[in-house]
Amino acid sequence: AQSVTQLDSQVPVFEEAPVELRCNYSSSVSVYLFWYVQYPNQGLQLLLKYLSGSTLVKGINGFEAEFNKSQTSFHLRKPSVHISDTAEYFCAVNNFNKFYFGSGTKLNVKP
Amino acid sequence: DTGVSQNPRHKITKRGQNVTFRCDPISEHNRLYWYRQTLGQGPEFLTYFQNEAQLEKSRLLSDRFSAERPKGSFSTLEIQRTEQGDSAMYLCASSLTGETHEQYFGPGTRLTVT
Numbered sequence: 546a547q548s549v550t551q552l553d554s555q556v557p558v559f560e561e562a563p564v565e566l567r568c569n570y571s572s573s574v575s576v577y578l579f580w581y582v583q584y585p586n587q588g589l590q591l592l593l594k595y596l597s598g599s600t601l602v603k604g605i606n607g608f609e610a611e612f613n614k615s616q617t618s619f620h621l622r623k624p625s626v627h628i629s630d631t632a633e634y635f636c637a638v639n640n641f642n643k644f645y646f647g648s649g650t651k652l653n654v655k656p
Numbered sequence: 657d658t659g660v661s662q663n664p665r666h667k668i669t670k671r672g673q674n675v676t677f678r679c680d681p682i683s684e685h686n687r688l689y690w691y692r693q694t695l696g697q698g699p700e701f702l703t704y705f706q707n708e709a710q711l712e713k714s715r716l717l718s719d720r721f722s723a724e725r726p727k728g729s730f731s732t733l734e735i736q737r738t739e740q741g742d743s744a745m746y747l748c749a750s751s752l753t754g755e756t757h758e759q760y761f762g763p764g765t766r767l768t769v770t
Contacts, residue, residue: 549698554696577757579758581761586763587763588660588747588761588762588763588764589699589747589749589761590761591758591760594757594758596757635698635699637698639757639759642687642704642711642712642757643701643704643712644689644691644699644701644749644759645701646698646699646700647698648696648697648698649696649697649698
């Protein structure tokens with residue numbers, strides 16, 4: 546079975562500062578990797594995905610993530626965050642049509 | 657709006673009652689998924705359909721849970737004899753078979769069992 550670990554349950558950061566949200570996964574086979582964002586009382590919205598090719602993936606709202614196969618990581622980054630980025634972020638692995646999600650990281654951007 | 661829709665958005669029920677949720681996927685999507693999300697956790701896979709066929713069910717899906725997709729379009733998730741532990745957000749997602757493997761999520765139905 547797959548597992549996804551998001552070590553940081555909450556990340557506080559000041560507006561315009563850089564941020565990195567960490568994600569590690571366990572898998573012995575190739576997987577597809579995703580980051581989703583969830584705003585309060587809303588469903589999940591796709592930020593970005595890694596299927597193959599370049600290990601640096603760019604997504605919406607200025608986010609990017611880097612796939613590192615040797616470290617089985619897929620960390621999410623943004624060079625300068627905005628108040629509107631305050632939300633919960635989920636890393637996910639898609640293996641054989643099933644998504645396995647991490648427990649989420651709440652990003653709290655402070656003015 | 658052509659996204660995934662779910663009804664109702666909120667449901668409060670008493671323990672022991674039956675509840676049914678509906679999911680309408682994006683119209684051309686042939687795959688439909690159900691997930692459960694409890695407080696402080698990521699969504700957990702429950703089951704998925706390809707067209708009208710239910711292809712996989714998680715062991716999380718006890719005998720009290722049943723899902724259908726009778727015409728390969730909308731789907732229903734029924735919980736019989738609800739328990740307080742069933743309180744959660746139930747999320748539906750849909751996708752196309754193909755290379756992208758991307759799932760589109762609905763807003764969810766929040767169930768509270770009192």
